[in-house]
Every structure is written in C-alpha cells, then in structure tokens.
Amino acid sequence: MLENSMLYPRNSKTRRTVSLDGMWKIKFDPDSEGREKRWQDGLKDADLIPVPASFADFYTDKDIREYTGDFWYETDVFVPEEWKGNKVFVRFGCATHRAVVFVNGKEITSHEGGFLPLLADITENTRFNEFNRVSVLVNNELTVTNIPCGETRVLKNGKKMSKPYFDFYNYSGLQRPVKLVMVPEEYVFDFTVDHKLFGSDAEVSYSVVTTGKHPVEVRVLDEEGREVALSSGREGKLVIKNVRPWEVLDSYLYTFAVRILDGSRIIDEYTEEIGIRTVEVVHDSILINQKPVYLKGFGKHEDSDIVGRGFNIGMMKRDFECMKWTGANSFRTSHYPYSEEIYQMADREGFLVIDEVAAVGMFESLMNFMEASTGKKTAFFEKETTPQLLENHLKAIEEMITRDKNHACVIAWSLLNEPETTDKAAVPYFEKVFAKAHELDVQKRPRTFALVMNSLPGTCSCYQFADIISLNRYYGWYMMGGYEISDAEEAFRREMDEWKELGLDRPFLFTEYGADTSAMEHKLPSVMWSQEYQMEYLKMCHRVFDSYSFIKGEQVWNFADFQTTEGIMRVNGNKKGIFTRQRQPKDAAWYFRERWKSLPRDYKK
Numbered sequence: 001m002l003e004n005s006m007l008y009p010r011n012s013k014t015r016r017t018v019s020l021d022g023m024w025k026i027k028f029d030p031d032s033e034g035r036e037k038r039w040q041d042g043l044k045d046a047d048l049i050p051v052p053a054s055f056a057d058f059y060t061d062k063d064i065r066e067y068t069g070d071f072w073y074e075t076d077v078f079v080p081e082e083w084k085g086n087k088v089f090v091r092f093g094c095a096t097h098r099a100v101v102f103v104n105g106k107e108i109t110s111h112e113g114g115f116l117p118l119l120a121d122i123t124e125n126t127r128f129n130e131f132n133r134v135s136v137l138v139n140n141e142l143t144v145t146n147i148p149c150g151e152t153r154v155l156k157n158g159k160k161m162s163k164p165y166f167d168f169y170n171y172s173g174l175q176r177p178v179k180l181v182m183v184p185e186e187y188v189f190d191f192t193v194d195h196k197l198f199g200s201d202a203e204v205s206y207s208v209v210t211t212g213k214h215p216v217e218v219r220v221l222d223e224e225g226r227e228v229a230l231s232s233g234r235e236g237k238l239v240i241k242n243v244r245p246w247e248v249l250d251s252y253l254y255t256f257a258v259r260i261l262d263g264s265r266i267i268d269e270y271t272e273e274i275g276i277r278t279v280e281v282v283h284d285s286i287l288i289n290q291k292p293v294y295l296k297g298f299g300k301h302e303d304s305d306i307v308g309r310g311f312n313i314g315m316m317k318r319d320f321e322c323m324k325w326t327g328a329n330s331f332r333t334s335h336y337p338y339s340e341e342i343y344q345m346a347d348r349e350g351f352l353v354i355d356e357v358a359a360v361g362m363f364e365s366l367m368n369f370m371e372a373s374t375g376k377k378t379a380f381f382e383k384e385t386t387p388q389l390l391e392n393h394l395k396a397i398e399e400m401i402t403r404d405k406n407h408a409c410v411i412a413w414s415l416l417n418e419p420e421t422t423d424k425a426a427v428p429y430f431e432k433v434f435a436k437a438h439e440l441d442v443q444k445r446p447r448t449f450a451l452v453m454n455s456l457p458g459t460c461s462c463y464q465f466a467d468i469i470s471l472n473r474y475y476g477w478y479m480m481g482g483y484e485i486s487d488a489e490e491a492f493r494r495e496m497d498e499w500k501e502l503g504l505d506r507p508f509l510f511t512e513y514g515a516d517t518s519a520m521e522h523k524l525p526s527v528m529w530s531q532e533y534q535m536e537y538l539k540m541c542h543r544v545f546d547s548y549s550f551i552k553g554e555q556v557w558n559f560a561d562f563q564t565t566e567g568i569m570r571v572n573g574n575k576k577g578i579f580t581r582q583r584q585p586k587d588a589a590w591y592f593r594e595r596w597k598s599l600p601r602d603y604k605k
C-alpha cells in the first residue's frame with residue numbers, strides 16, 4: 001500500500017492544490033487532556049494564530065512563549081463537490097516536532113519529526129461540498145530518542161520546559177505552508193531522476209511509481225516550452241541533445257511532465273522543474289558537471305523576527321539577495337531540512353545546498369560548545385535509548401532523501417551535526433546512517449557530517465565514513481580568543497597539518513567558523529564581540545584555509561544572528577551572524593563580498 005507521497009503539491013491538468021495558510025485556531029493543552037475530552041470535535045475558547053509560523057514570538061506572556069507540551073490547531077476546510085471520486089489530502093510542510101491529524105473528529109494519521117512533511121489522506125472522512133474540521137494535536141517536547149535531541153524538564157511549579165542539546169530556540173508549531181490537495185485515484189506517487197553528461201548531451205535515467213497499472217510517459221520541456229525528450233515506461237532513459245546543464249549560479253531548469261495515460265486520456269499529470277547536473281567527489285575535489293568548485297557560503301537557520309522558524313517568503317527572497325551580494329554560492333541547511341520552497345529557490349538561483357537532517361544535539365551536554373573544547377570524552381551512542389534514536393534518525397534520512405532527491409541544488413547530505421565521535425560506540429551507529437543514505441540516493445551524492453571541535457584526527461572514530469570531511473572549528477573564539485588569537489592560529493594549523501598527514505585524499509570543508517559579534521560594538525583596538533574582532537578572526541581563519549590545498553570550501557557560521565535558548569552564553573540569541581537578524585550587513589559582510597567575489601569558481605583546483 002503506497003502511503004505518504006513526498007512529491008511537492010502542484011496544480012496540473014489533473015491535480016488541484018488550495019492553500020490553507022491563514023489564521024487557525026490554537027489552544028494549549030498542558031494537562032494532555034484534549035484527546036480524551038474530544039477537542040478534536042471542536043476547540044472551545046481558542047485563540048487565533050497565523051500559519052505558517054512558530055507560535056512562540058507572537059506572545060507577550062513568557063509562559064506561552066516557553067510553552068512545552070501538547071497544543072492544538074484547528075481550521076475549517078471546504079472540499080468542493082467536483083473532487084468526489086478523487087483522493088483528497090491535507091499536506092503539512094511540517095508539524096514540529098510531532099503531530100496527530102484528525103478530520104471531522106476522526107483520527108487520520110500521525111507523524112514523528114518536526115522538519116519533514118506530513119500527509120493526511122482524508123478521502124474517506126471528507127464531506128464533499130461542505131466545510132470539514134481539520135484538527136492537529138502537536139507536541140514540541142524534546143527527547144533523546146528523537147531528533148533534534150534534548151530533554152523536557154518539569155519545573156517545581158509543574159510547568160514543562162525545553163532543554164535543547166543544541167544551540168537554537170525550540171520553535172514549534174505549524175511552521176510551513178499547509179495545502180489541501182486533490183489527485184486522481186490513480187496517481188503519480190514518486191518520481192526519481194539521475195543524470196549523466198556525455199559531451200554536449202545528457203542522459204537522464206528516471207523511475208516512476210504510481211498507484212495503478214496504466215502506462216506512464218515522461219516528457220521533458222525546455223524553458224521555452226519546447227519538447228526536448230520523451231520516453232514511455234515506468235523506468236527509462238531520456239536523452240537530451242545539446243543540453244543546457246544546471247550550473248553554479250547559472251541555473252537552467254527543464255520541466256519534467258510525468259503522465260499516467262489511458263490511451264490519449266491523461267489520468268494524472270505531475271510536473272517538476274529539474275536542473276540537469278552531475279556531482280562527484282574525485283580525490284580531494286568536488287566536481288559539478290565534471291568541473292571543480294570551491295564552496296563559499298553560510299550555515300543558515302530558518303529564523304526571523306516574530307514568526308520564528310515559520311516559512312517567510314519575503315525573508316527567503318531577502319536571504320538569497322544578501323547571499324548573492326556577498327558572492328556566496330552555497331549554504332548548509334543547518335540543522336534540519338528546510339522548507340521545500342527554499343530548495344526550489346536555490347534550484348532557480350543556482351545555489352549549492354548541503355542538505356542536513358535534524359540529527360543535532362548528539363553530544364550530551366546542554367552547552368556542548370563549551371564542553372566540546374575541553375577534549376572531555378563522553379559516550380552518547382551507548383545508551384539504552386540509542387536503538388530508538390537510530391530508528392527515528394534513519395526514518396528522517398529516508399524522508400529527507402525522498403523529498404529532496406530531485407533538486408539540482410542538493411549536492412551533498414549532511415547526516416549529523418557535531419555528534420560525539422570520540423567513543424567507539426559511535427561507529428556502528430554511523431555505519432548504519434551512512435549506508436542508509438547511500439542506499440536511498442540514486443544520485444549517490446557525497447555524504448558528510450559536521451565534526452565538532454573535539455573530533456580531531458587522533459580522537460574521531462568516524463571521519464572515515466564521510467565522503468567530504470566537514471569541520472566546525474572555533475579556534476580564536478571558544479578556544480584562545482582575543483589577544484591569544486596568535487596561539488589559536490598556531491593550534492589551528494597544527495590540527496590541519498595532522499589531517500594533511502593522514503593523506504585522506506578527500507575534500508575538506510569548513511561548515512562552521514565564526515565569532516559572536518554585536519552589531520552595535522566597535523572597538524579600536526579590537527575586543528571579542530566587536531566588529532573589529534570578527535574581522536580579525538575571519539581573516540585569521542582564511543589565512544589558514546588558503547594554506548591548504550585540500551580545503552575546498554568555507555561556510556561561515558552564521559548567515560544571520562538567530563534566536564537561541566536564553567543563558568549566560570547568549571545575549572538574546574547567537575550573534576555570529578554576518579548579517580543581523582533583520583538581514584542588514586555587519587562590517588564582515590563587506591569583507592566577505594570582497595573575498596568571495598575575487599575567488600574563482602575552481603579556486604585551488
């Protein structure tokens with residue numbers, strides 16, 4: 001039985017989508033009594049809240065902002081008469097971190113994991129030509145058996161509180177677009193492509209999964225709408241003569257139209273814009289279309305004022321404009337798969353994306369950035385709960401790869417961020433995670449994970465799994481900051497020399513390096529937190545990067561200041577942004593613009 005198609009909802013000759021974004025009812029359920037008291041039959045005394053958005057930052061009451069536990073959303077959805085005989089879904093871009101969906105009071109489905117889609121098949125319980133009540137019971141508690149990892153504490157006053165093992169605010173709710181979707185009974189369930197380039201031509205291997213038996217055809221149209229290839233069958237090869245490949249910062253997207261046919265009648269049509277490109281790691285180079293590329297860019301967050309982690313189309317546009325202005329060509333979706341609309345935009349802009357699953361916080365310390373620099377050993381993957389965590393992690397990898405596999409922008413999978421790797425207990429865990437990604441991705445994209453500071457050449461037991469070695473390093477910030485920066489540079493070089501000696505013949509990336517910087521603070525001579533120190537720090541890091549030929553990219557932490565849990569390490573959030581949270585440049589943004597605009601695409605080829 002095929003359930004939970006991950007294809008992005010689109011209109012076509014046979015499909016309809018209606019946006020359900022807008023004001024929904026919301027009600028908090030601190031005693032988890034809603035289900036028993038049948039809140040699914042209609043929320044009483046509910047508040048109204050925008051969807052998509054995180055709920056937290058709308059409120060002025062701290063108890064609501066910090067709310068941890070169950071909460072309910074509800075809206076009424078009109079399903080037209082003409083849709084009878086078809087399948088009807090409600091599709092949530094995400095529900096963070098887990099949810100149960102009800103329609104007209106009946107439980108339909110549930111989903112674990114807050115950063116990938118949830119598809120509820122409401123066909124059987126829909127009243128056509130009427131309004132239908134859609135209720136969602138969401139829960140935002142953090143645990144060590146789900147990703148991202150953390151704890152939920154109960155305070156003495158009985159209120160629950162999130163204790164993330166990670167450094168971003170535990171925003172939650174219906175944070176991405178919600179759509180009502182109609183597809184025919186027999187529909188295109190999944191579609192996968194893989195590309196090869198031969199001289200000026202391309203060969204695209206494809207496979208289609210449908211829910212029926214009728215024949216399938218796939219047509220490819222260029223940007224002018226001209227048909228350039230056609231093939232019949234559920235699996236096949238499409239040859240595109242004189243192909244225009246998708247290129248770094250120079251995108252070209254073909255439209256793939258997948259049809260299920262009954263003679264000349266179109267039973268279903270699904271279309272997707274796809275860039276044709278290849279990705280490979282050869283020795284210590286990353287090749288796009290067989291040509292080396294040096295990654296320049298950012299670790300990012302989905303994070304902005306008021307809406308928190310809510311998808312914000314205006315912010316997305318601004319972020320791409322700012323990134324292009326700096327000369328960047330890439331970003332990592334730290335620390336979770338982003339809203340699908342962002343990958344569509346990256347495809348359109350020719351950006352390279354390292355797609356990261358929400359496997360963050362696998363280092364048992366609430367302040368892992370402090371502990372990570374002490375060299376202290378802890379064994380995260382040795383708990384009784386590890387098998388359950390692994391199961392959830394593998395499921396999230398599967399959903400992410402199924403959702404994002406056709407995006408040209410996605411050039412690598414990041415399977416964990418800063419896990420604890422100094423204990424051998426991590427090895428069998430990594431084996432399974434890396435094997436799963438390889439098995440699922442037909443394009444066999446490179447796999448990586450971001451190594452925390454104590455995962456060093458002599459201490460890390462897992463770097464061998466990575467096709468690209470990604471380092472998160474903070475020499476000159478968490479270690480030897482300020483006037484000690486000269487020692488920091490020396491220590492940094494010592495580590496890089498050790499990696500060099502290993503002769504791994506693989507590309508290295510810096511997926512994080514950065515210094516917290518107040519946009520208000522100027523100081524001559526510099527002190528830590530001033531804009532001047534951020535520049536000194538960055539220049540030091542770049543001197544190190546420029547000295548090693550196997551370093552094939554730099555993604556600074558972070559694109560913009562972002563919200564975190566409050567505490568002594570953070571002044572209303574993490575301030576390592578090159579831009580402020582309002583997306584205005586700090587001095588460092590101008591410096592990056594100068595550096596990145598002058599580095600050639602194949603720097604250090």
Ligand code: CKX
Nearest residue numbers: 167368369372472512574576
């Ligand atoms: N890396 C030592 C993970 C990010 C944090 C970043 C930071 C850490 C550093 C780990 O999520 O924000 O502390 O700025």
